[in-house]
Amino acid sequence: MSATGRRDDEAVQRYAEQFANVLVDSGWMRMPARAFATILGSETGRMTAAELSEQLQASPAAISGAVRYLLQLRLASREREPGSRRDIYVVQDDFWYESMMRRDHQLVRWEEIIVQMMENAGKGSESQRRLRATLGFLEFIQEEVEGISERWIKRKAEIDAEGNG
Template structure:
């Protein structure tokens, strides 16, 4: 008896589960992680909750909370087409990973502020030295991240143009 090759849908769902597992390890809840991984990897530009449920082989109720969390987190955008009663969901920003990372910059600024206050209050000593080194690391990270974002935007423009590159073309453009 010969085995048939897995279908593209089977391979897509395997990838979704694997990537969702990594996102869960990074702190994302399981169902939002699955939805986000699916929307990233599938070919459609936007989805209804029913389409997501069908694609992930789950109930629409399971999708509801997941898309709400992803919209609130700025990863998905919710839209409604004129004349339609169904909400549609799409990746919030074509440059989604840059968007995700840029959301972290205010946190780095908060770290800097609290560390500066801690150094002032604690005064000289080993603890203040550790705080000063931590502050320097946070500042370095923020500065490097800002420069990295600029380099990424340049690289992205060179590799993907205006960001509308079709996913089927991406594998041909990436250097591995």
């Protein structure tokens, strides 16, 4: 927070750009990363495509592609104000949790396919050994995610309580 305790929009946007760069370094596409970080850092967590275009100095087409990508990954949702024809893109408070829990469901699908590969890889083969290790890792992650989910729900309640205090 700024020295005055007030929001410093310029600093927030600067750090949002830095966060976007970190996301790009971890494999995100640049414009979706910038749009995501900008919405995340916005005062309301809600922005129109026009607001994003203006703030990011990006074309409407670039913003359209970026928000479409965020919607597909469910990192943002689309809402509309009653009586308005403009879409508003929203980053929900619990988007990280929701994103991780969706990935948890993907792990189950991965496990099912790995089991099929393993069963057909040839008993005792190097391929089967690698697949068995992969399956073991995925099963381990599944078990850990369950505990993480329970701990997060408790921690989120603490964070919410801190924000109200």
